[in-house]
Amino acid sequence: MEIRSSFAATLAPSRRRTVETTCRFTFFCYQRDSEKSRALARKIIGKCKQDGGIDDKNRDSGCAALVRSLSRKRMPHVAHELLLELRIQGFQPNSSTLSALMLCYAENGLLPQAEAIWEEIVNSSFVPSTQIVSELFDAYGKMGHFDGVARIVDQVGSRDLKFLPQVYSLAISCFGKGGQLELMENTLKDMVSRGYMVDSATGNAFVGYYSIFGSLTEMENAYGRFKRSCLLLEEEGIRAMSFAYIKERKFYKLGEFLRDVGLGRGNVGNLLWNLLLVSYAANFKMKSLQREFVRMVEAGFQPDLTTFNIRALAFSRMSLFWDLHLSLEHMKHERITPDLVTYGCFVDAYLDKRLGRNLSFALNKMNLDDSPVVLTEPLVFEVLGKGDFQTSSEAFLEFKRPSEWNYRKLIALYLKKQYRRDQIFWNY
Structure with a gap:
């Protein structure tokens, strides 16, 4: 009140009255909305208790389910009041309830509140599940809050939790989906420097995101590093890289890439051969098209x-x-x-x-x-x-x-x- 009074004193009398009126109106609106949320939360708790949705046996799971339901209905403030009301009644939320509230905040754009809940989880004895971290990263990625994702990875790394390799993979996927290639690259380097092996799914995703958001040269460099790790490029990675070559109309390079992957691989069906045939059909090289078709049949592919x-x-x-x-x-x-x-x-x-x-x-x-x-x-x-x-x-x-x-x-x-x-x- 002292700060508001000193600020209002520096203004002209008419302007001062306007500011004070605005402040009172804003405070009144916030108080009214908070009271509405609190009343609705109490009503929900009463109804759930009456229906048996929240009792001593299933209070934790029931509360988490309620918070998730309110999140889907875009009512994070009601979820907040719900948890406050339950705490007043002696309920101490567990990891699943706190995780549900954190996701509720994140999915509804209340990032500071979500980060506060994350800090509470990390600094407690609770260990968040990989699924919760994945959903949190997805919510952050949709909001473009990639700094928050990097901060979470650092926090998990500092605590050296057992699921750190999975968190690295999830972060790489989150950065890749958002086109943040530099962050994705740095996360992968950090992961390798800690001695963790890059699995096939993470490596394929890494190459795939470079094919979508990077240049052909960057994509080819990523593929070269992927090959040196002795991993196999799977169907999604093959499709992503092939589409990048097709988009740039680089059909000769497409053919070279397909031969490098290995036309004899049977685990991807006819995909490699069909892409090779289409690379010749694109420029109507009919003799080469027919010749490769015969080779395909001779190699045992139907x-x-x-x-x-x-x-x-x-x-x-x-x-x-x-x-x-x-x-x-x-x-x-x-x-x-x-x-x-x-x-x-x-x-x-x-x-x-x-x-x-x-x-x-x-x-x-x-x-x-x-x-x-x-x-x-x-x-x-x-x-x-x-x-x-x-x-x-x-x-x-x-x-x-x-x-x-x-x-x-x-x-x-x-x-x-x-x-x-x-x-x-x-x-x-």
Whole structure:
């Protein structure tokens, strides 16, 4: 009050009255909101006790569940008053209740309060679980509060808790998701300097985040370090790095990377071979595409739908009808059912050369009464795009369920659309 009085005394009388009125109004609003939260907390406690949700046996779990429920409802102040009221009644919160309140604060943007609860947990005999730390890091990451994440890692490291390696991995993931590559790098170096081994999941995530937020050179350097650690790049890491090369249209480097990973690896299925084929199809290197396809079969890998559709898209764009039909026969031999992409390759190829009257020759070899579906690997469309028939059909499918359509209806509708477009063109 003395500080407020001395401050108000330096102001003009009218201004002084305005400041004092504002202060009283703000204090009144805060007090009123606090009273509302306290009243609601008491009401919740009374109802839970009546229903048996909070009793001597399950008070800890019941209170933690209540706090989590209030967090989802964006009512952190009520959760705070709830815990205060329970403390007045003699309840001492355990680790699960404090953790729930900390997450409640963090998820609702009250970071100073969350940090205060964290300090209380760390300085007590409680040991937070890895799941709680993970959820806290996620909340901090969404708020962009990466300094707080680094501070928690330092605190856990200073106490030398048993789950410190997991905390390092969680922090690396949090920094990576936020694009904080320097913090991620420093955390990894600190982890290694303490003598902890980098596991496969952490290493793959490390390379993956560099492929998303870093340059190709930085990504390749990260991959080189990953290889020297004698770890295997898993499917998610392969996809992330491949997408980075595709985004920059560096298909030669993509091919080199895939060969370096090892085309003979069977634990990732046909992913490596399909990506290699699409790297040749991107520049329509048809002889190399065919040669690698033969090598794939000779290596013991069975082509899947994506494999055939990569070739079909390339044949369609190059108007190689004979190869397109041979590919369809090969699919039948392997008992692979065509999808919307396969049908689109034939429709687009024939219509592009104004051979619509001959389209039935190809379509009669396929089941036009099947329901349309797209089962091709999405990375293929990042390289080769989607054909006009596929794009139009997907637009039609948005208005009705796929079960209400079949390929016959889609093709008939698309042909009518193309015919009308040609008529409008010639009228002009």
